[in-house]
Amino acid sequence: MLDTVLVWFRRDLRDTDHAALAEALRRARRVYCAFVFDREILDALPTPGDRRVEFIRESLAELDLALRARGGGLIVRHALATSEIPRLARELGVDAVFVNRDYEPQAKARDAAVAAALCEHGIGFESFKDQVIFDGAEVLTQAGRPYTVFTPYKNAWLKRLTDDDHALHATDRGQLVAGALANGVPSLAQIGFAASDLRQIGIATGMSGAKRLIDDFRQRLADYAQTRDYPALKGVSYLSVHLRFGTVSPRELVSLAIASGALRGAAGAATWLAELIWRDFYFMILDHFPHVAQRAFKPAYDAIAWRQGEHAEELFAAWCAARTGYPLVDAAMRQLRSSGYMHNRLRMVVASFLCKDLGIDWRRGEAWFARQLNDFDLAANNGGWQWAASSGCDAQPYFRIFNPLTQSQRFDPDGRFIRRYLPELASVPDRFIHAPWLMSAAEQSACGVVIGRDTPAPLVDHGQARLQTLARYAVVKAQVRDDAT
Numbered sequence: 001m002l003d004t005v006l007v008w009f010r011r012d013l014r015d016t017d018h019a020a021l022a023e024a025l026r027r028a029r030r031v032y033c034a035f036v037f038d039r040e041i042l043d044a045l046p047t048p049g050d051r052r053v054e055f056i057r058e059s060l061a062e063l064d065l066a067l068r069a070r071g072g073g074l075i076v077r078h079a080l081a082t083s084e085i086p087r088l089a090r091e092l093g094v095d096a097v098f099v100n101r102d103y104e105p106q107a108k109a110r111d112a113a114v115a116a117a118l119c120e121h122g123i124g125f126e127s128f129k130d131q132v133i134f135d136g137a138e139v140l141t142q143a144g145r146p147y148t149v150f151t152p153y154k155n156a157w158l159k160r161l162t163d164d165d166h167a168l169h170a171t172d173r174g175q176l177v178a179g180a181l182a183n184g185v186p187s188l189a190q191i192g193f194a195a196s197d198l199r200q201i202g203i204a205t206g207m208s209g210a211k212r213l214i215d216d217f218r219q220r221l222a223d224y225a226q227t228r229d230y231p232a233l234k235g236v237s238y239l240s241v242h243l244r245f246g247t248v249s250p251r252e253l254v255s256l257a258i259a260s261g262a263l264r265g266a267a268g269a270a271t272w273l274a275e276l277i278w279r280d281f282y283f284m285i286l287d288h289f290p291h292v293a294q295r296a297f298k299p300a301y302d303a304i305a306w307r308q309g310e311h312a313e314e315l316f317a318a319w320c321a322a323r324t325g326y327p328l329v330d331a332a333m334r335q336l337r338s339s340g341y342m343h344n345r346l347r348m349v350v351a352s353f354l355c356k357d358l359g360i361d362w363r364r365g366e367a368w369f370a371r372q373l374n375d376f377d378l379a380a381n382n383g384g385w386q387w388a389a390s391s392g393c394d395a396q397p398y399f400r401i402f403n404p405l406t407q408s409q410r411f412d413p414d415g416r417f418i419r420r421y422l423p424e425l426a427s428v429p430d431r432f433i434h435a436p437w438l439m440s441a442a443e444q445s446a447c448g449v450v451i452g453r454d455t456p457a458p459l460v461d462h463g464q465a466r467l468q469t470l471a472r473y474a475v476v477k478a479q480v481r482d483d484a485t
Contacts (some may be wrong), residue, residue, distance in 0.1 A: 002028040006094045012246035013059040015066045017168040019130035020098040025174030034075040049196040058436035062206035072176025086117035097126030103287040117119035147290040148393040210248035224268035231343035232416035240375035282383035301391035325458035328408035331421035337361040338375035351388035352402035357465040398473040408434040
């Protein structure tokens with residue numbers, strides 16, 4: 001039995017079903033709780049009105065209230081976590097610091113540095129599995145290696161799953177303590193940030209926000225398999241930002257999927273459970289193959305000569321600014337800029353367009369998403385971009401190239417999503433909404449939308465771009481052939 005433990009919250013901003021907190025309350029007489037606004041991360045953010053910082057701040061305020069209701073409270077610092085956590089642990093006189101495990105290379109390096117600093121003062125450091133269902137060596141091939149293809153991984157994941165794996169952690173033992181150091185959550189201004197448009201765009205924060213979304217999605221889960229790919233429909237859960245910052249646990253969501261029939265053939269619940277397994281899969285890939293954070297998972301794809309020079313910069317700037325001339329791509333990019341969210345189907349469409357229509361390095365798109373997405377998560381973002389670029393594990397083959405026009409026709413058939421984010425195209429007839437450049441001059445004049453004036457002409461011709469992509473990827477085909485001989 002330990003006397004005193006400090007629980008260091010990071011991307012797990014809840015007081016229920018929290019592995020490190022539950023373990024601390026089980027094993028220690030007294031438990032302190034802390035969060036650090038880590039300057040190593042925050043100082044690199046380009047804007048003071050970052051929605052994610054405000055989401056964290058609002059979620060922390062709710063977490064602090066929840067901990068105070070249980071006799072504790074949250075100690076919040078704005079500093080370098082690598083030095084502040086060891087300093088705080090010494091100040092509190094704790095026996096150990098407990099955390100929930102993180103899998104990003106930078107976070108693993110940070111935790112190693114903290115653990116080493118604590119060890120110098122005889123303070124322990126323990127990490128626990130919390131943000132995934134399985135990690136480490138829990139799901140491996142029969143040869144004892146990590147899976148690199150999703151479907152066999154999913155099958156092994158499901159075979160390994162027991163009720164205990166998604167059982168919620170009880171946190172009603174032990175004694176939470178606060179003391180004078182738990183003096184409230186600082187304002188955004190106090191940590192050098194400003195309010196964003198988070199409230200105006202209706203993003204629900206904290207544990208209560210996650211609960212409202214879960215309650216709403218529960219009523220729609222049965223239809224998930226049919227509605228999830230259509231951005232104009234309310235078909236998805238919108239829980240990704242809550243999973244990212246841990247205002248809900250993955251165990252609770254897996255439990256919901258199973259209770260809704262995921263293992264009994266219910267299509268909606270089974271499809272959603274598969275998405276949660278994809279999340280575990282990408283964390284596993286990042287954990288076991290950290291090189292993916294900088295390079296292609298498949299080394300042959302690092303040999304691709306991406307478009308360079310002034311024209312490439314113009315193309316990339318147009319993609320970022322939602323000026324590609326392809327309505328679905330531009331509507332998706334406007335959704336991202338205006339809300340920090342993009343529908344998952346559209347993430348695949350715009351990623352494929354950047355890499356395989358414009359010939360721009362996938363890492364540039366990945367970095368753009370990292371700056372814009374409220375739910376940015378290195379593992380999922382990297383996995384999705386490498387999937388689209390065909391450079392990742394279990395990616396689409398390089399010769400399968402999304403056609404932005406057919407994707408638009410299939411997943412936004414009546415142009416509802418396009419018109420929502422591109423109101424300048426509202427008067428374009430349905431038969432041209434996916435490709436307004438096909439209108440004649442008279443048709444453009446009739447609807448008041450002139451190509452090149454009111455909406456851009458397409459940056460590239462998809463058919464020609466496809467041929468250029470196949471030529472660009474020929475180096476991969478040659479490398480694979482050489483490796484086989």
